[in-house]
Amino acid sequence: MALEQSPLAAYLRAARWEYAAVNAAHILGVAMLVGSILPLDLRLIGLWPSIERQSLARVLIPMAASGLMIAVLTGVMLFIVRAQEYATLSVLWLKLTFIVIGFLSAIVTHLRHGLWLDRVPNRSIAHVGVLSLVTWLSALVCGRLIAFVV
Amino acid sequence: MKKCLYVLVFLAGLATAASPGFTHHGWSWTTGGNIDLTGIIKSAKLGNPHGVVTVDVEGEMWTVEVGQPWRNKRAGLKDSDFAVGKEMRFVGEPSKDRSKKRMKAERIYIGDREYKLYPNRD
Numbered sequence: 203m204a205l206e207q208s209p210l211a212a213y214l215r216a217a218r219w220e221y222a223a224v225n226a227a228h229i230l231g232v233a234m235l236v237g238s239i240l241p242l243d244l245r246l247i248g249l250w251p252s253i254e255r256q257s258l259a260r261v262l263i264p265m266a267a268s269g270l271m272i273a274v275l276t277g278v279m280l281f282i283v284r285a286q287e288y289a290t291l292s293v294l295w296l297k298l299t300f301i302v303i304g305f306l307s308a309i310v311t312h313l314r315h316g317l318w319l320d321r322v323p324n325r326s327i328a329h330v331g332v333l334s335l336v337t338w339l340s341a342l343v344c345g346r347l348i349a350f351v352v
Numbered sequence: 353m354k355k356c357l358y359v360l361v362f363l364a365g366l367a368t369a370a371s372p373g374f375t376h377h378g379w380s381w382t383t384g385g386n387i388d389l390t391g392i393i394k395s396a397k398l399g400n401p402h403g404v405v406t407v408d409v410e411g412e413m414w415t416v417e418v419g420q421p422w423r424n425k426r427a428g429l430k431d432s433d434f435a436v437g438k439e440m441r442f443v444g445e446p447s448k449d450r451s452k453k454r455m456k457a458e459r460i461y462i463g464d465r466e467y468k469l470y471p472n473r474d
Contacts, residue, residue, distance in 0.1 A: 215399030218422040283400055352401075 203285045211282040221283075228276040232342060234269025238262040239338050246319075246331030259318045270305070284352075293351055297344035304337035382445035382456055386474070389414055389455065390441040396434040398424070405434055407442070416442050417456040419469045427467040429460065438462070 205211060214221050242262045245255060281288055288294055311330050315321045391409035398405075403418040418424060418434070434440075441461035447454040458474075460467040 216421045217400070218420070221400045284397075287397075349401075 203289070205282040205285040208282060210279070211285070214279060214283050224276050224279050228273060228280060231269045231271070231273030231276060232345070235266050235273055236269075236338055236342055238265040238269065239334060242266070243331035243335040247328045247335070248326070255322065256318050256320050259320075263318065287352065288348070291348060291351060293344050293347045297341050297348070300337050300341035300344060304334060304341060307333055307337065379445060379456070381447055381449075383448050384445065386443050386458065387446050387455060388441070388443050389416070390439065393434055393436050393438050393440060395436060398431055398434060403434075405440075407440065412453060415452075415454045416444070417454070418460070419457075423469055424467075427460070427469050429467050433462060 214224065239262070242258060244250070245253065245258055307330070311327075311334075312319075315327065389407065389409050391407035391414065394406040394408050394413065396405040397403065398418070398421065400420055402420055403424065405416050405418055407414045407416050419427065419429075424431075439462075442455065442457045443459045443461075444455045444457035458468075458470045460469065
């Protein structure tokens with residue numbers, strides 16, 4: 203596979219601390235994403251009704267988006283090191299499916315309800331929170347499992 | 353929407369259940385006792401996250417986990433030492449699941465020379 207032959211893949215395959223650093227950065231991205239989407243989803247589901255949703259969104263949405271960007275970037279770097287082998291893992295494809303669902307559902311939610319969720323209707327949108335929560339947690343679990351099935 | 357959620361939870365559960373054995377992290381999957389294999393290298397995939405070589409041991413194919421690049425280098429091994437067709441002797445722990453024919457090497461011998469991947473393990 204061409205990805206695996208790329209100079210970056212070859213470099214990361216042989217590197218010690220650089221590879222460890224990409225690993226750590228991937229965890230940072232996941233931590234930022236899940237750590238900020240979790241409270242936001244729980245707020246949509248109905249927790250902390252006294253805390254203003256928009257203020258929460260102002261902080262957590264950029265944090266989650268940056269986390270996703272870091273996770274995707276470093277995730278690609280980790281993938282290309284052993285692209286051929288990883289591409290055969292069903293758990294990886296399952297993880298990517300969850301990420302696509304989570305990403306699309308976030309796009310739809312923000313198109314519908316505004317970037318800062320300031321156009322939320324009076325009726326509850328708890329289901330949006332539940333879908334997002336389950337999707338991102340599932341992606342995290344699938345990601346962790348990759349290390350245990352290779 | 354509810355149905356969709358059930359499907360997602362189900363899939364996550366399935367992924368957990370379907371993982372074919374929890375291997376390679378640490379030593380929890382190995383027996384705790386050493387075995388000794390000598391064979392011919394059939395293929396080698398070296399590099400992060402961990403090196404794996406396939407070894408022909410008297411007609412039986414064994415999968416042997418060797419070190420990451422830094423560990424092999426520290427032991428004194430070069431990538432070319434793992435070239436296809438070379439003979440190597442491995443001492444290490446096999447998988448508890450003996451049908452897997454998988455072992456994690458602690459020491460490697462080429463001829464009489466010893467290469468210690470894990471100097472603190474016997």
